Amino acid sequence: MEQNNGDDDLNNRTKHHRRPITMRTKFAGSLSLANIILIATIILYHCEIGASDEHDHLYSSNDEVVLWMNTVGPFHNRQETYSYYTLPFCKGPKKGISHHHETLGERLQGVELEFSQLDIQFKVNVDKTKFCEVKLTKFDVQSFEYAIRNYYYYQMYIDDLPITGSVGDLEETDKNGPVYIYTHKKFDIGFNGNRIVDVNMTSQQKVKLELGSTLEFSYEVNWRPSNVKFEDRFDKYLDPNFFQHRIHWFSIFNSFMMVIFLVGLVTMILMRTLRKDYARYNRDEEMDDMDRDLGDEYGWKQVHGDVFRPPAYPMLFTIMIGTGWHIATVTFLVICFQIMGDLYTSRGSMLSTSIFAYAATAPVNGYFGGSLYARFGGRRWIKQMFLSAFALPTMVCGTAFFINFISIYYHASRAIEFTTMLAVVSIILFIILPLTLVGTVLGRNISGHPDNPCRVNAVPRPIPEKKWFMEPSIIVMMGGILPFGSIFIEMYFIFTSFWAYHKIYYVYGFMMLVFLILTAVTACVTIVCTYFLLNAEDYRWQWTSFMAGASTAGYVYLYSFYYFFFKTKMYGLFQTVFYFGNMALFSAVLGIMCGTFGYVGTRAFVRKIYSTVKID
Incomplete structure (x- = not known):
């Protein structure tokens, strides 16, 4: 009996006044802000994306093709993943690269690529070959059985193309009966010229799990020419019937x-x-003082002396507005990058791009939040700038820190390493904070002067009672x-x-x-x-x-x-x-x-x- 890899198979199985500023000053300030954001975005984006590929996907005959083993975990819990070798699998005999150097986005997403040590060469077929064996102990049997009964699947990569498969299978007629593990992997790899354009893997050779028995793991590789273009090789993983x-x-x-x-x-x-309000207010202007006093004045014009009064907690409010502008800018940029670059085809690229776009566009936060705080008459602008720079990162890092405790307890691949935390903190301190300061200074000097069309009264107007739904x-x-x-x-x-x-x-x-x-x-x-x-x-x-x-x-x-x-x-x-x-x-x-x-x-x-x- 054979079991083809793929998500479909697994799914089937499991179911004041403004100071004058010249236009030239405004233009120069806006241009400098735009230049800062553009340059920082280009540098950071290209540094990150350029570092995400381990090679250029070009091969010559007999070149080594690396099979990376990623993670394993329950099918229904997509984010609960563990290193592939937390299960008692064994590696092949070939020595070489032991670990893949992940990008920041990959590390944050729990990607743990380890070299399978299987000998695969470009356009070189491999007949069925045993690469290791495991003598099952009680712990091994329990580990495999738990994984199989919970429908664990694993993920691998060849030339950045994902491959999935299940650890084993159950009896179709008796789900509480014996469990079986697949011990043979058959790889079918398609190539177009000197590029890999298609990878399929079939899990074969079911073996019953028994204490003391020996599992012999094997693999084979078949290469075949393919008409699939390199730029279209990811289309097979998409589901247009669902999304379109x-x-x-x-x-x-x-x-x-x-x-x-x-x-x-x-x-x-x-x-x-x-229009009716304006007409009524214009009629009021033509009345004398006595008629106006006897008239029934009401409506939004009556609060003209308070409508531009700064809100309660102006510092918090401006932090929220600056952060909101920042988030909207990053969202727009990341969606544009996705449309233009198909970042979903690369592991962790979307998260990496989001982080670096957020860092590069930090002046947006400082500009809009800082200028609004200045228009409100705020004087503690340095404190406002610091809080704006750290508000969202603190929220994100706090949530991640809490979840990280659970990940560490479960020994999950989602556990964030100290070096990764240090990298994120460095981005916040040495990129986001200085750029937020630049944006704040620009915002205060360019558009930080009150320009309200109405004066603000010294004494706040009492708010009348109104209906509950208002x-x-x-x-x-x-x-x-x-x-x-x-x-x-x-x-x-x-x-x-x-x-x-x-x-x-x-x-x-x-x-x-x-x-x-x-x-x-x-x-x-x-x-x-x-x-x-x-x-x-x-x-x-x-x-x-x-x-x-x-x-x-x-x-x-x-x-x-x-x-x-x-x-x-x-x-x-x-x-x-x-x-x-x-x-x-x-x-x-x-x-x-x-x-x-x-x-x-x-x-x-x-x-x-x-x-x-x-x-x-």
């Missing part, structure tokens, strides 16, 4: 129509309403529903590719559309919410607009619970902690970004309406 299903297309179209509807609705309602807390809870609805379907595809059935997410064009749709929907919703809030003469719009957009994250996190219990078969402490810890982090990052979308759109709206009305 008509439901996916329909969800994108549905979300796009939601944007058109919302933008039109916001424009129509607000313009008609604002309270900021209710607005915040309702503000995230439509933005979540616009990304709901895409969340399913992203979750499935990352958490569930070993599918590779590659439709980053869809992701870019969803990203833009999310931006537009969030801005539209928060603008409407803010208009009604101001009309109720409540000027606390800054935090309300931010939190209304950020509440999308709460719905995403609630959805992650549904997905865990009803769409996956995950189990165990490690996978549960890893899942909910990372989903909490993902939701927090998404919330900060969406909150920034809400505030930025709302601020533009508020400035517009108060700059076009006559105010005494």
Whole structure:
């Protein structure tokens, strides 16, 4: 009986006033900021990506082809992985490279490539050859049996092409009966010219696990010419039937129509309403003081002296806004890199690119957060700069540090080594922090001067009572529903590719559309919410607009619970902690970004309406 490797087989088996600044100064400052980001991004991106390939994928006849053994773990717990040789497998007789030098992204993702010591040469067939044997002890039998009963699969790489296979098999008629292990690996490798374009592996020769018996492990290699082009060799691992299903297309179209509807609705309602407001306020201007006192004044104009008052906790607020701009910039860049470069074909490339894009674009955080803090009149700008630089890295590292304890306890490959931690800390201290300082200085000098269209009163205006559904807390809870609805379907595809059935997410064009749709929907919703809030003469719009957009994250996190219990078969402490810890982090990052979308759109709206009305 034979067992072909692959995820499908495994799945089937398991189921104030502004100081004047010249345009030249603005342009020069903006240009310098753009140059810093561009140069840093190019250098860091090329350094990282260039270092990720161990060779140029070109071979001559008889050249050594390395089979790297990666990790092994339960099929349903995709992130619970262990080094391949934690199971009592044995290595081949060939000596040579003992360990692959992983990139930063690979190390953080738990990639542990070790040389299999099997002799494979380019275009050289190998008949069935025994390469080692293992005499089973009680511990060996227990280890293999546990792995097989929990549907452990392993992963290998040849020329950066992944190969998967299961450790063993169970009796089809008796799942509690004896277990069998596969001892023979048959490799079928396709080549096109001097490049490897296809790799398949078939697991054969089932042997019953018995104490004291000897397992003889063998392999064979067959080379065959292939018409597959090198640039297309990864297509076999993609699943267009899943990701390009008509439901996916329909969800994108549905979300796009939601944007058109919302933008039109916001424009129509607000313009008609604002036109009436402007007409009423103009009539008020023509009244004398006595008529105006007898009149019933109400609406958003009444809070013009407080609407541009700095929010509560201005330092925290500006940290969130600066971080949100930073996250949005990194998200946009990484999606663009994915569309242009197909980073999903290289191990750890997306994570590495995200880290270095985040480091290279750190001036964005300093610029927007620092300039906003200066406009609010903040004086402790150095403290604000430090907190902005460290806020998100501290959140990420704190979550990773907690999960790392569980990984170490389980001896999982996800355990982060000290040298990797040191590398991340070095990036934060020596790249992110200095670049954040540069951005902060530029932001304070270029756009850090108050330019509000209305003066701020010295004494805050009391906030009148209003209906319960106009309270900021209710607005915040309702503000995230439509933005979540616009990304709901895409969340399913992203979750499935990352958490569930070993599918590779590659439709980053869809992701870019969803990203833009999310931006537009969030801005539209928060603008409407803010208009009604101001009309109720409540000027606390800054935090309300931010939190209304950020509440999308709460719905995403609630959805992650549904997905865990009803769409996956995950189990165990490690996978549960890893899942909910990372989903909490993902939701927090998404919330900060969406909150920034809400505030930025709302601020533009508020400035517009108060700059076009006559105010005494």
